[in-house]
Amino acid sequence: MVLFYIIFFFLILRFTVTLFNYISNPKLTGSPRQYHDLVSVLIPVRNEEKNIGRLLQSLLDQDYENFEVLILDDGSTDQTAIVCETFAKHDPRITVIPGKPLPANWLGKNYACHQLSGLARGKYLLFLDADETVGAGLINHSVHRIKLLRLSLLSLFTNQVMVTAGERLVVPLMHFILLNLLPLRLVRLSANPAFAAASGQFMLFEASDYHRHQWHEQVKQQVAEDIAIMRLVKAGGLRGEALLANGHISCRMYTGLFEALNGFSKNLLAGFSNSIPGLLIYLMLVMAGPVFIAIYLDLSLLFFALTLIVLSRILSSLSAGQNLALNVLLHPLQMVALLVIAILSIKHHLSRSATWKGRKIAS
Template identity: 60%
Template sequence: MIVAIYIVFFFIILRFTVTLFNFISNPKLPHIANHYTDLVSILIPARNEAENILNLLRSIHEQDYRDYEVIILDDDSDDDTYAICSQFAAEHPKFKVIKGEPLAKGWMGKNYACHQLAKHARGRFLLFLDADEKVYKRLINSAVHRMYLRKLCLLSLFANQEMDTIGERSVVPLMHFLLLNLLPLRLIYLVKKRASVAAASGQFMLFDAELYHRHQWHQLVKNKVVEDVEIMKAVKAYGYSGEALLANGMISCRMYTNYIDGVNGFSKNFMAPFNYSIPMFLMYIVLVVGGPLLIISTGDLPLIGQIIGLIILTRVMISLSAGQNTWLNLLLHPVHMFNLAVIAFLAIQQQLTKATVWKGRKIS
């Protein structure tokens, strides 16, 4: 019992330390007023995104970067995605929409869509965005500046998350919760040629086009479910520089619109940071969810107070870094932990049965 308590206490201290490092180092993309004129190809894979994509297209049109092209690939949608994009493109000459080819054997759907999009791109930089996002002024100038400043092959941003329902708010904050207390983001750039120190978000992937076309990054990870992290690993393994930062309010995303979609969506990729190792994933879940309960069961009030204080400080720092409601995240922390356990159960079940389905396609 004593040994278990020491392990839990050490684990919570370690997670707090990582969170503190991320909070102090402030891994956000700085707002830059410099104006660049490189052609940026904005590439958007879209499958059944009729409800979302118009918000993204309008936000791109309204942002302040002028030297860009937008290519949308309709990936066999069975809703009005193609018609909506076609109508918008007809009224805005920098936008065009293409029909995707049938999914090739051995490929994941999004990876194949991105691979096709890159073939049509003319830009000095290739920017892959998801269809459920909105972009804001200074985003592209700030990102291009960062590419030049750090001589990056890949810059990835973790978008600010929009949450309108209590179901979303009880699940979506887990993304930044795991991200900011598992990995010091600054190390992704600082630790060179170490593929193990990697994270990325497919919501924003900005590539040096020359290196992308040379290595065909999406083809390299064509059968990977969590392609963003795998690409960052590949970039670093080849000796190039990659960086992952928080979007700092310059891009937002509403990932899911309800509780069920959130749980199902996260369950397909939450094991990626653990290299899909079920024992490692289980150990983390047991410690993060069950550890504090073990401490509370001891009845040791000073120890319980220390643990609760560390958890509160951790949630405050993560919420502030992610631009989320701090008080609501604190209030919902027990709910978040319960949902983390639910997601873990589904993730392990899908890993064992190879039965993950997303947007109508089996992906594992």
């Protein structure tokens, strides 16, 4: 009976968190005025020839004028540098910088971001990934938010673009886990560093705070550097906020099933603070719990449990701007994908064998 109570408590708790996120609507909103502060857009790139042009064009289409774009080419072996230089020749706001050799005690992206921050001149530092597309008002809306609430860090969870069936089996898990476990509004409203969430796909810093604390240097060996930085911001008594992008920025993270499985496996365990028991308990409650209920409880309680699961998927899908019918229909297969990702993540952690873009990333 104790196990039954735990399973049902966790189901109800997850639904309550998802409902809170849906009702509180933690999304980036528009700005009532136009700002003119210099914003440094900082983009680390490594073999991104297929993506970087789309991002740069979307930045040039912004209604925000006072920005610079610094691109650090981190050892690309494709045509990334040529694509970037072509844009730089036509717009003086764009600068391409060759990256320095990676030191032994750094992870690649963290070191690239650290190098970019040292070259930036802006009042605000905006770190973006190369596989994104930004909407016309993104920079101005974000600057307004950071000024209005006197934030040191604003992070956005981007809208996810999914094309293949494999992507739809894996990518929605990111928002599902996030909105199921963490009331996003508490990232800003609670001073407790335990309520920390962030996405490295969009990190906007108040530059003076960033330069004072050198946050990427502090987390130079962290795989989930985004969450670690948000914890440092909050632990230092500064303000941070994490919001859903609300359509202002989108990203196609992966292009197929195996790439998505590998990509998420490098971050999943890190999101649970590298606690294997914590991840296993979560998997047991999320996956084995409903099966246990189906075997040992009557139909009315099973129907109640399934209703909570379906409603959670509907609400999280609506909040994330995803196809709710597909997410509900594919939920069992997505849970199988989650199990595979967890197994890969634990394997990489124990063997220190995780790689991304040709580099070992396990710390």
